[in-house]
Amino acid sequence: MSDRLLIGTKxxxxxxxxxxxxxxxxxxxxxxxxPVSMVCRxxxxxxxxxxxxxxxxxxxFHRSDDRGANWRELAAPACPPVPAGEPPIVDMIGRTxxxxxxxxxxxxxxxxxxxxxxxxxxxxxxxxxxxxxxASWTLVESLWHHPTRKLWMGGGADAPGIHSICxxxxxxxxxxxxxxCAGIWHSSDDGATWEAACAGMRAExxxxxxxxxxxxxxxxxxxxxxxxxxxxxxxxxxxxFRSDDAGRSWSEIKQAGPxxxxxxxxxxPKHKDSAWFVPAKKDEFRFPVDGKFVVTRTxxxxxxxDVLSKGLPEAPAYDLVYRHGLDISQxxxxxxxxxxxxxxxxxxxxxxxxxxxxxHLPPVLCVRFG
Amino acid sequence: MPxxxxxxxxxxxxxxxxxxxxxxxxxxxxxxxxAAAPRLRAYVLDEHGALRHHVAVxxxxxxxxxxxxxxxxxxxxRIHVIQALSGG
Numbered sequence: 001m002s003d004r005l006l007i008g009t010k011x012x013x014x015x016x017x018x019x020x021x022x023x024x025x026x027x028x029x030x031x032x033x034x035p036v037s038m039v040c041r042x043x044x045x046x047x048x049x050x051x052x053x054x055x056x057x058x059x060x061f062h063r064s065d066d067r068g069a070n071w072r073e074l075a076a077p078a079c080p081p082v083p084a085g086e087p088p089i090v091d092m093i094g095r096t097x098x099x100x101x102x103x104x105x106x107x108x109x110x111x112x113x114x115x116x117x118x119x120x121x122x123x124x125x126x127x128x129x130x131x132x133x134x135a136s137w138t139l140v141e142s143l144w145h146h147p148t149r150k151l152w153m154g155g156g157a158d159a160p161g162i163h164s165i166c167x168x169x170x171x172x173x174x175x176x177x178x179x180x181c182a183g184i185w186h187s188s189d190d191g192a193t194w195e196a197a198c199a200g201m202r203a204e205x206x207x208x209x210x211x212x213x214x215x216x217x218x219x220x221x222x223x224x225x226x227x228x229x230x231x232x233x234x235x236x237x238x239x240x241f242r243s244d245d246a247g248r249s250w251s252e253i254k255q256a257g258p259x260x261x262x263x264x265x266x267x268x269p270k271h272k273d274s275a276w277f278v279p280a281k282k283d284e285f286r287f288p289v290d291g292k293f294v295v296t297r298t299x300x301x302x303x304x305x306d307v308l309s310k311g312l313p314e315a316p317a318y319d320l321v322y323r324h325g326l327d328i329s330q331x332x333x334x335x336x337x338x339x340x341x342x343x344x345x346x347x348x349x350x351x352x353x354x355x356x357x358x359x360h361l362p363p364v365l366c367v368r369f370g
Numbered sequence: 371m372p373x374x375x376x377x378x379x380x381x382x383x384x385x386x387x388x389x390x391x392x393x394x395x396x397x398x399x400x401x402x403x404x405a406a407a408p409r410l411r412a413y414v415l416d417e418h419g420a421l422r423h424h425v426a427v428x429x430x431x432x433x434x435x436x437x438x439x440x441x442x443x444x445x446x447x448r449i450h451v452i453q454a455l456s457g458g
Contacts, residue, residue, distance in 0.1 A: 034383075056424040056453040057383065057413040073409060078417035100416045 002329040004067075005336050006048065007344060008036030008366035013050055015068055015370075016344070022355045024346055030068060038324065040107040041370040042133075044115055048370060049074075049134050051104035051120075059101045059122075063134055067370075077101060077120055077128040077137040080144070091160075092151050098124050098159050105163040105324075111172025121162025125152055125179055129191060140191045148182070148196070148215060155180030155218045155237065163323055164222035168229050168246065176222070176247045178234065183217035184247050199249040204238045205283075220263045221323040222247070223275075226330075231272035235265040235323070237283060242302050257296035257307040258289040264326035266335070273301040276328070276335060276351055278321040291316035295337070297351050311354035312345065319343050324366040338364025372443045374403050376410075377452040384410045396427060397439035399449050414451060426454040 003018035013036045015027040031052055037059075038051040048068060052060045062071040079099050082088055089097045102123040110117025120128040120137065127140040152160040161180050168174035173190040184198035196214040206216040218237035224247075225231040234241040234250065239260045241250040254260060259279035268274035277296045281289045288294065292315045295308040313319070319339030326337040335347040342361035345354040371390040380386060384407055391402035404411040416422050420437070427434045428450040434441055443449060 054383070054413070056422065057380065058416060058422055060383075060412070076412065076417075081418045100418065 002331075002334060002369035004370045005327075005344075005346070006039045006041065006050075006068075006366075006368045006370040007338055007361065007364060008039045008050065008324075008368075009338075009342075009362040009364050010035045011362035012036060013039070013068075014361065016357060018346075022346075022348065024355070024357045026358070027068075030071065031062070035365065037365055038104045038107045039366050039368045039370075040109070040118070041368055042109045042118070043330070044109060044112065045133070047133060049107060049118070051076075051107060053103050059104060061104075061134060074134050075136055077104075077122060077126070077139070079122075079124065079126055080139060089150065091153055093153070095154075095158070097150075097152075101126075102159060103157070103161070105161045106165045106177075108165045108167065111167050111169065114172050117172075119165045119167070119175070121165055121177060123154075123157050123159050123161035125149075125160035125162050125182065127162055127165075127177065127191065142192055143185070143194050146194060151215045152179060152182035164219065166222060166224040166232065166247075168224075169226060170229055174246075176224070176232070178219040178222035180220065181216065181218040181237075183214040184219060184222065184234075186247060197248050200252065201234070201236065201241055201250045202239070202252055221265050223265055223267045225267045225272035226269040228272035231267070233265050233267050233275045235262050235277055237261070240265075240277065240302065253298075253302040256298070256302070256305045258292070258294065262321075263323040264321045264337070266326055266328040268328065268332040269330060270332050271299070274299045274332075274350075275302075276326065278326060278337065280320055286320055287318045288315075288320070291318060293317035293319045293339075295335075295351050295354075306351075308351045308354075310352065311347075311356065313343070313356075313359070322365060325364050327367045327369050329369045334369070336367050336369065338367045340364065371445065372399050372447040372449055374399050374449045374451065376403075377450075379453045380410070380413060380451065384413055386410050394442055395439065396429060396434065396441045396443060396449060399443055400439065400451070424454045426452050428452070 005016040007014040012032040013030040035053045037053045040049045048064045061074040106121030116133045118130040128137040164178035166176045175187045201217045203216040219234045222234045232243040240253040261282040296305045338344045344357040347354045375388045376386040393399035
């Protein structure tokens with residue numbers, strides 16, 4: 001059970017500490033005024049990493065090994081230059097793909113047998129590996145130079161982005177990542193080679209006949225059940241999908257409370273059939289259906305969904321929860337989420353009820369139990 | 371010697387006082403400043419050594435419109451590195 005939260009916002013990093021049932025209090029903020037795109041607490045060594053996205057001065061990484069008392073800046077990942085004399089890389093509709101780091105969209109620890117390993121996914125769609133706790137980063141060249149790369153598209157951002165990285169707890173060399181927009185990719189050799197595979201995933205926005213193309217898929221977030229790693233869940237651009245074969249094939253869930261559209265998903269670490277989503281009216285709107293802010297929960301693998309709103313604001317409430325704005329504690333007992341309008345809520349009973357911690361934060365980009 | 375000044379917005383993140391540097395180009399002047407404050411480089415230049423998209427350099431009051439760091443600087447030039455006012 002975790003008594004601490006790390007909240008990355010557009011105006012800095014906030015920490016929240018639990019002082020009793022339903023009581024959470026803020027500590028002093030860090031990096032005031034600077035967007036904090038991503039937060040990662042490494043359970044193997046207790047280290048905490050944050051990715052900052054200075055509007056003018058680029059993406060920066062900082063690490064703390066004393067629960068945020070002190071931070072030190074580390075090297076940020078670097079995209080390789082376009083070789084001299086070669087034209088810029090353009091995507092399938094003629095847009096130039098940037099070759100400089102724009103943002104960090106995923107930051108996760110490696111396996112238990114890789115004590116200093118971290119994985120980092122970025123915009124533009126690059127995957128980086130660190131084997132020294134984030135002190136240095138190596139580009140995963142096999143993915144960056146993959147022949148299909150020009151077919152990847154930006155989804156919500158101008159360039160493609162890697163936002164989900166799932167390490168298989170049974171074999172740390174097996175990785176699955178999700179890309180907006182380039183579908184789901186798998187590696188069984190520690191990132192040396194990659195294959196796009198997501199049979200059954202459907203993109204209703206794709207041209208006729210291309211709905212099931214793996215690279216056309218826009219997974220918004222992908223998670224894996226820690227105790228049943230073959231079970232994965234995806235909140236996709238046009239639906240909710242479930243896999244029982246480690247992400248190779250997917251079945252679509254077409255009914256889930258008010259909407260199947262959204263960004264965030266978490267799965268219970270011990271109960272693979274229990275997952276939570278934060279629905280919104282579909283893509284051209286991106287706010288809660290009818291202005292009613294709710295969480296949806298399945299406990300039977302997607303056959304049925306509970307619509308949870310106790311403790312959440314009354315309508316009109318136009319809070320949207322981004323893909324990294326919802327988290328579940330390692331024991332599955334607590335949930336936390338933060339919204340684009342600065343709301344922060346915690347549930348200590350699986351989402352049955354929520355406690356508002358703040359309604360006035362800066363827009364929330366990332367919520368992590370720490 | 372030319373003098374390099376950094377915007378207050380930069381000094382919030384990396385200590386970088388105004389300094390006189392031995393240099394005949396903007397790049398040489400910046401390199402000299404980076405030698406004194408190594409973290410500063412990644413705030414001003416991107417990973418390929420180009421001026422960051424939202425950073426502006428002025429030499430003697432004139433903006434480097436072509437963003438060419440090979441631009442010469444004179445013995446008494448004043449170089450200002452500021453955040454471009456992109457978006458208000």
